[in-house]
Amino acid sequence: MKIAVVGATGMVGQVMLKVLEERNFPITELIPVASERSIGSKVKYKGTEYEVVSMQTAIDKKPEIAIFSAGGGTSLDWAPKFAEAGIFVIDNSSAWRMDPTKKLVVPEINADVLEKEDKIIANPNCSTIQLVMVLHPLNKKYDIKRVVVSTYQSVTGTGKAAVDQLNAEIEGKDADKVYPYQIFKNALPHCDVFADDDYTKEEIKLMKEPKKILGDDSFNLTATAVRVPVQGGHSESVNIEFENEFDLDEVKKILSETPGVTVLDDVKNNQYPMPLMAEGKDDVFVGRIRRDISQPKTLNCWIVADNLRKGAATNAVQIAEYLLDKKLV
């Protein structure tokens, strides 16, 4: 199968190539695509160097699937052109996520919504993916009424320049400022840009995307997204109020039996999820599972995942695997 990776030279694009290789996706030809300035450069895949090509060249090579991680503007311009050429686009940007004609997919939850006609498929936001992997099984069992989530997001979610800013600040060197303030020794309640209602776009994604993925808009969700000087993954403190009563041991059993979720919850031995242990892994890790003793039918938990893997690249590759497995491509 011919696969195009659009944004192949970026942070997520590089992880996409790594995940495709690790999962031995049946690629007969890799078509790396990047911006004009990167055309002609090389990327390595399974020990072979491939030349980065332009968007149009990639379309002309007729890949079956194109996995995009190149920003919303590029996706809005080019995903339709790839789709018109009969190419399945799996897009990692926010461009198509809330478009009512496009599917927003976490394979473990709602891959079954995908059809042959879905030529542009949206990959959810990283902080959404790890959240819904925990919400979904609990919603099915106990019916969620309200969710309050606070995130602690890795600088890798912003990109290489943000990682460079953090590393430079750690070393006491000057660096191009991606964030409005120093990120080292700091926490910025400011992920993406502010909307008119004083929420950030990151918080709005977190408040809207889960309802579309779960196919359930009966619950309320509010979010505060914070950038922290971390590189291994996103962490989330989540408070979930249910319509129905729950048993704590049953909650832990349900989550431990959920594919793609690992329960790490033994506080007497200081066992709980952290970005340093989640980095490079594909599971969503959940711990600190306990009742909210301030009100009935309510649970607190702590969710951590590598935002570049399950939060982006791995989820996109899993969608591609589903298309292949179900012979939709």
Ligand code: 2RA
């Ligand atoms: C972030 N989720 O972490 C956004 C985009 N990757 O900045």
